[in-house]
Amino acid sequence: MVVALILLLVAIGSVLFHLLSPWWWTPIASNWGYIDDTISLTFWITGAVFVAVVAFMAYCVFRFHHKEGRKAAYEPENKRLEWWLTVGTAVGVAAMLAPGLVVWHQFVTVPADASQIEVMGQQWRWSYRLPGKDGKLGTSDVRNVSSDNPLGLNPGDAAGQDDVVIESGDLHLPIGKPIKVLLRSVDVLHNFYVPEFRAKMDMVPGAVTYFWFTPTRTGSFDVLCAELCGIAHAQMRSKVIVQEEGEYQAWLEQQQTFAELSGQRRTLKATYQVSGE
Amino acid sequence: MVDVLSDTNTGITPAEVVDVELYHPKSWWTTYIFSQDAKVIAIQYALTAMAIGMVALVLSWLMRLQLGFPGTFSFIDPSQYLQFITMHGMIMVIYLLTALFLGGFGNYLIPLMVGARDMVFPYVNMLSYWIYLLAVVVLVATFFVPGGPTGAGWTLYPPQAILSGTPGGNEWGIILMLASLILFIIGFTMGGLNYVVTVLQARTRGMTLMRMPLTVWGIFTATVMALLAFPALFVAAVMMLLDRALGTSFFMPTLQEMGQLMKYGGGSPLLFQHLFWFFGHPEVYIVALPAFGIVSDLISTHARKNIFGYRMMVWAIVAIGALSFVVWAHHMYVSGMHPQFGFFFATTTLIIAIPTAIKVYNWVLTLWRGDIHLTVPMLFALAFIVTFVNGGLTGLFLGNVVVDVPLSDTMFVVAHFHMVMGVAPIMVVFGAIYHWYPKITGRMLNDGLGKFHFWVTFLGAYAVFFPMHYVGLQGMPRRYHDIGETSFIPASAHDLNAFISVAALIVGAAQLVFVFNLAWSLFKGKEAGGNPWGATTLEWQTPQTPPAHGNWGKELPIVYRWAYDYSVPGAPRDFVPQNEPPGGFAVQGARA
């Protein structure tokens, strides 16, 4: 029976594609291996159900397709069977949901020793901010955003003076330390997305959102925007560079703080004005 | 169980409906154009929906050309790509599928299947169509206004939807889009009230709720849901229109645009998302439930077997309808809403999987020990099960909050929702058209063309959307006209994208065969007769085919049994119409 055969081939083909095709997720670079595990588990359970249902259908088509003299059975209900199937499904669903919720609990519980960093999205670029020596990020306000103060820090907030501001460069992070990423946007929704970290979250103007993760592999990773933010959404790129502690510190030394940047700008302006007179 | 099967009482007198209740058209105009006959309105809805659907199909070609062969087609730039996805998504979901299932199939089938002469408010029903048409005209107009249609994505998320960084955001595109949606909802409400009241009030004698065909149950429940869900979209659209046109700040926080501080402040972008998805998630089932109902009837009829577990099927439809109002925020797991919501919405979402799975089991169990006629409608029904199961199962990934985190906003999501609410319902639409075309026109659609159309569409669509999951799994975001340079997408993925695009073009082209078949069979198709499939439901028992105005001649039919008396032991034929009085044969083995 051609129809039955094709149905069966669709099921088998899907499984073979899954197992043999080269297209799979990128190697992970964060602590969220549990997420990958939950996806794998879900693939196994749902894959088995898919094959079972389609194979059963194919068998029915093969076995019961119309022939001269065939008459269908008359069987309106079968309570026992229906209950068994319901209970079986509930068990399967619970087997996926339970680990999922456990991992979600970890995902939303930020470790106390996580260090905070800030990512800011803007049509269509990324900026970053790292706390200075005081370990604290200063307050900010979108009303302060200007070309002199791209992240909108409050000039009066002492905690913000030593914050490291990275306006158009890459973000560097030390390996092995939990990071809480605070997310902000000045204009529209964006989403800070690094496929290798598995985590992502929207950035919402007027609010601060967050997620946390621990980098587990050194290297350079693409940052993409995963929430439609206008015409150049697909071109909104940057990089995260995960380094060993020593290299990271060396890089950090070279970055400029908010105070240095605004000081510089003030000096620049002053020089300009002097020379212009 | 036996209580829903058949009456032993033969002493019910038929109901005569006095003629004055129906409006009788007096001219060509009131017969075919400003018609108040639900059957004509159904055809108007269906033709309009399919026409605008063709626009969405062409847009999908353009998008696939760009994705499969980035950089080759210079006439598609990034902002056009966004306009294409937006219009394609919006048209497919609302103006095609919602309109076709409820306005098209609902209008045609509800009165006939419940044994009514027409909808209860024919005039309002007519208005419903004309307002829908107006909504479509306004939608199409956005292609021609300065700035073009909106490119905000079909979800229209603010702030970007009404700002200048998005195509149409500070021009006419978004305004007309919102206006069109508002019109659509007004028109739908008029039709929707009709469908609900007709099912509740105008059923013929003997047609108890638990004897209604599942098609009617599906459309009825979907309509109730739509009447409850669309108001959320309505208020969201009105508020956004005010934000855009009058500068209010319902959804707009303090923000800067391109270095300028805007006058907005204090609004909440997340509020819009909640309103949108309070509508948007039920919308998925507004499309799915009619499909569930229709496909149940297709399977039962063409397998010559009663639907398995009818009462479970009804309760599953109702349960899904109710539950789908408490899962909306599964679309917002990474929106920045409070993380505790994740626990609640993941749980409710996965619970819905249970009644949904029951439906699947009952469809395949209906095939078991059936007498399966592999007609074109049956083939489409089988394809529906395959694609729906596939798409439903990937829903378990995206519903399980933490699994959604890496997958959300990638092509995995695009693949998932196309499989489950694009391909699967469309399979049912095709199956239903092949099934009811003979009743609507009196002629059969050509079988050979139908089978060709089926195989290319089913296998082609599967080839488009199955591999697409893996593109998403690799991390390719959605709504990207071009992924460009990355370190994580291998070159081979571009070949896969090209393959998907070629498959999409072929699937699209096969629809021309279908359109040709529709037109050709109208004149050249085989004469169908009144009941070519040997079906039990009332629409196949009308005195004329196509059914005349008023549907039933002088007397309304009386219903003695449920809709699924196929292959009843002892019956002379392998089906017993719902209006066939008991007697002549004994119902044996009714208790299985």
Ligand code: HEM
């Ligand atoms: C041959 C058939 C179809 C093809 C090839 C196709 C292709 C596409 C493509 C390429 C996208 C854009 C993906 C992206 O870059 O984000 C898209 C988006 C979409 N499609 Fe389809 N599609 C088809 C049929 C349908 C159907 C039947 C529906 C009905 C539910 C549908 C609903 C949508 C929606 C809602 C979107 C999302 C738009 C957005 O992101 O705002 N499509 N489709």
Ligand SMILES: [Cu+2]
């Ligand atoms: Cu973006």
Ligand SMILES: [Cu+2]
């Ligand atoms: Cu949903």
